[in-house]
Amino acid sequence: MASSPQLGFTTASGLEQDLAKLIVDSLRLEVAPGDIDPAAPLFGDGLGLDSIDMLEIALAVSKRYAVELRSENRAALASLRALAAHIAQQRTS
Amino acid sequence: MMRSTDSQMAPVPTARRAFAPVAAPAYPLVAHDSPGCTLAWRRDRMHSVEEFLRSVWGLAAQLPPKRYAINVCKDRYLFAVGFAAALVARHISLLPTCRAEEPLRRLAERYSDAYVLTDHDLDTSMPSFHVTDHARHSSGSMKIPFIPADRIAAIAFTSGSSGFPQAHAKSWGSLVLGAKALGRQFALSSSPPRTAVGTVPAQHMYGLETTIMLPLQWGWSLHAGNSILPADIRTDLERLGSPAWLMTTPFHLKAYLSERTALPGLEGIVSATMPLTRSAAQEAEHIWQVPVHEIYGCTEGGMLASRRTADGDAWTLCHELRMRQESGGTWVKGGHVGAWLQLTDRITLRNRREFLLLGPNYDLVKVAGKRASLAALNAALLRVRGVSDGTFYWPDQGRSGNGRLSAFVVAPGVSRAAILADLRRFIPVYFVTALPRNATGKLPHEQLETFAEQVRHSGQARTIHECRRESFETEARRGFSQGARRDE
Structure with missing residues (x-):
């Protein structure tokens, strides 16, 4: 993954950590960002988020990373890791 | 046609x-x-x-x-x-x-x-x-x-x-x-x-x-x-x-x-x-x-x-x-x-x-990622054995997304575990001696706002994490007690 000078990430896990914090903050979840399993599903059985949470995440991602999420990128919303990878790919494409 | x-x-x-x-x-x-x-x-x-x-x-x-x-x-x-x-x-x-x-x-x-x-x-x-x-x-x-x-x-x-x-x-x-x-x-x-x-x-x-x-x-x-x-x-x-x-x-x-x-x-x-x-x-x-x-x-x-x-x-x-x-x-x-x-x-x-x-609708709240009715939560709270009075409270800023749902409970002699077993883990619980009900028994939201502010700063506040820990420890000691029913 290419580094992002504005956000200062040099590794994929750096972006994952930043994204985890963004999700916890924007949804005001009572879990520590580090406790989110990057491979676990964000919606449904994993973190148990719903469609309204998805909208909140989309807004937060748009503001922080200037990446617009679409439901056709469903796979990108599968997990923290998938979302981080999608954001990294969108930012470099 | x-x-x-x-x-x-x-x-x-x-x-x-x-x-x-x-x-x-x-x-x-x-x-x-x-x-x-x-x-x-x-x-x-x-x-x-x-x-x-x-x-x-x-x-x-x-x-x-x-x-x-x-x-x-x-x-x-x-x-x-x-x-x-x-x-x-x-x-x-x-x-x-x-x-x-x-x-x-x-x-x-x-x-x-x-x-x-x-x-x-x-x-x-x-x-x-x-x-x-x-x-x-x-x-x-x-x-x-x-x-x-x-x-x-x-x-x-x-x-x-x-x-x-x-x-x-x-x-x-x-x-x-x-x-x-x-x-x-x-x-x-x-x-x-x-x-x-x-x-x-x-x-x-x-x-x-x-x-x-x-x-x-x-x-x-x-x-x-x-x-x-x-x-x-x-x-x-x-x-x-x-x-x-x-x-x-x-x-x-x-x-x-x-x-x-x-x-x-x-x-x-x-x-x-x-x-x-x-x-x-x-x-x-x-x-x-x-x-x-x-x-x-x-x-x-x-x-x-x-x-x-x-x-x-x-x-x-x-x-x-x-x-x-x-x-x-x-x-x-x-x-x-x-x-x-x-x-x-x-x-x-x-x-x-x-x-x-008159006044906004306080009934629809979000608990643990799900929308729930405040009235339904209150009803569940009041069904817990030993709870003589209680209410959930949603601070004003909650409607704009910055507050947390709280519960005030009057339950002398009842263990926290019995009550908390029913409550979702995101809800802070405050044990109080009485609610600020008015002469007709109602709880005006404005009064509840002031009351909430006072309780939070009085040291009675316990985070749900503390309560949950105590709850789990108590339950572990007693084995599984019959908890009050949980409705969603």
């Missing part, structure tokens, strides 16, 4: 026929001008009224001989085909607000003679019927069904003050009259036809009224999609071939406002489910140059009144309805509502047609 009359009147013996009640009127399934009109937009493809009718009759002929159809379709067109086919087959559509397995199982237990109408794979042992496989019938009739007004078309559910979902039966007549009232309220036009785009599921009463019944009864098209993300809504509107109305909620609207989402072809916005601020309404009208109407209603009665929020606070009652106040309560009747219905909100009547809602 051909029509068929489908009377539900039971055969009446000849001798008594003269005294038989007059048959209820029958209303058509659709009100479009011709079979070639667009009934729905699905992705890039339009579905005509003719295609819809053929699918409805075709599907109706194949439905299992049961009484209830649990319609969980996500695609609004397939939902409409399933709903109409069930209606024609004289099955009652059950509209669950949640598609999760457990609530569906509970619903099936309550309505044992039911099958599921779905457009996606479900992990369920219930008899399921895929609408997708049957939605393209070319052999079905294209007659417009006329359905008796008194036929029960659907049962909608609310969380209910008891904590259990409460069922609300909707007759076809009430749904049709409700859709007509909706159109009149906003002075909608059928020419040229518009498209209703929604961010609320068709299974919710508001979604059913605005994204299914309104298009069917005003000759409009429905948009089959369920988009909520700003980029998706924008794409949906760009692809539409007709002007559109967006049926949404303050929550979604706020998101589109913050993103300055382009909404091409939009002609109007309708908002409901929670209060919309006047500033948000004004901003929306300014950005998109369309009227923003807000609906006041309830699952029991459907839409009752509306206002153009940017213009003022007063609500205008639907034309066919009457409102009266008696013994501190407010009642509404007529039109699609039928007999007198008592409202739970505090209301001041300005005149026969206008009223003010």
Whole structure:
């Protein structure tokens, strides 16, 4: 993954950590960002988020990373890791 | 266009026929001008009224001989085909607000003679019927069904003050009259036809009224999609071939406002489910140059009144309805509502047609990612053995997304574990000696605000983490005690 000078990430896990914090903050979840399993599903059985949470995440991602999420990128919303990878790919494409 | 009359009147013996009640009127399934009109937009493809009718009759002929159809379709067109086919087959559509397995199982237990109408794979042992496989019938009739007004078309559910979902039966007549009232309220036009785009599921009463019944009864098209993300809504509107109305909620609207989402072809916005601020309404009208109407209603009665929020606070009652106040309560009747219905909100009547809602609606809150009714949570709290008084509290900033739901509990001698076993882990619990009830036993929200502030700063506050730890330790020592029942 290419580094992002504005956000200062040099590794994929750096972006994952930043994204985890963004999700916890924007949804005001009572879990520590580090406790989110990057491979676990964000919606449904994993973190148990719903469609309204998805909208909140989309807004937060748009503001922080200037990446617009679409439901056709469903796979990108599968997990923290998938979302981080999608954001990294969108930012470099 | 051909029509068929489908009377539900039971055969009446000849001798008594003269005294038989007059048959209820029958209303058509659709009100479009011709079979070639667009009934729905699905992705890039339009579905005509003719295609819809053929699918409805075709599907109706194949439905299992049961009484209830649990319609969980996500695609609004397939939902409409399933709903109409069930209606024609004289099955009652059950509209669950949640598609999760457990609530569906509970619903099936309550309505044992039911099958599921779905457009996606479900992990369920219930008899399921895929609408997708049957939605393209070319052999079905294209007659417009006329359905008796008194036929029960659907049962909608609310969380209910008891904590259990409460069922609300909707007759076809009430749904049709409700859709007509909706159109009149906003002075909608059928020419040229518009498209209703929604961010609320068709299974919710508001979604059913605005994204299914309104298009069917005003000759409009429905948009089959369920988009909520700003980029998706924008794409949906760009692809539409007709002007559109967006049926949404303050929550979604706020998101589109913050993103300055382009909404091409939009002609109007309708908002409901929670209060919309006047500033948000004004901003929306300014950005998109369309009227923003807000609906006041309830699952029991459907839409009752509306206002153009940017213009003022007063609500205008639907034309066919009457409102009266008696013994501190407010009642509404007529039109699609039928007999007198008592409202739970505090209301001041300005005149026969206008009223003010006193204070915002505090009832809808979000707990652990799910929306829940404050009344239902309070009811669950009061069922816990030993709890003599208690209430949940949602601070004002909670409505803008920054606060947390709290609970105040009067429960002398009761272990925290017994109480906390029932409470979700995100809710801070404060044990207090008494609640600031007024002389009539009510808890004015303003007083609760002050009280909450005092309690939080008095050192009585315990975070839920502390409480949970204690709860688990106590439970571990005692083994599994019989906890109070948890309702969601």
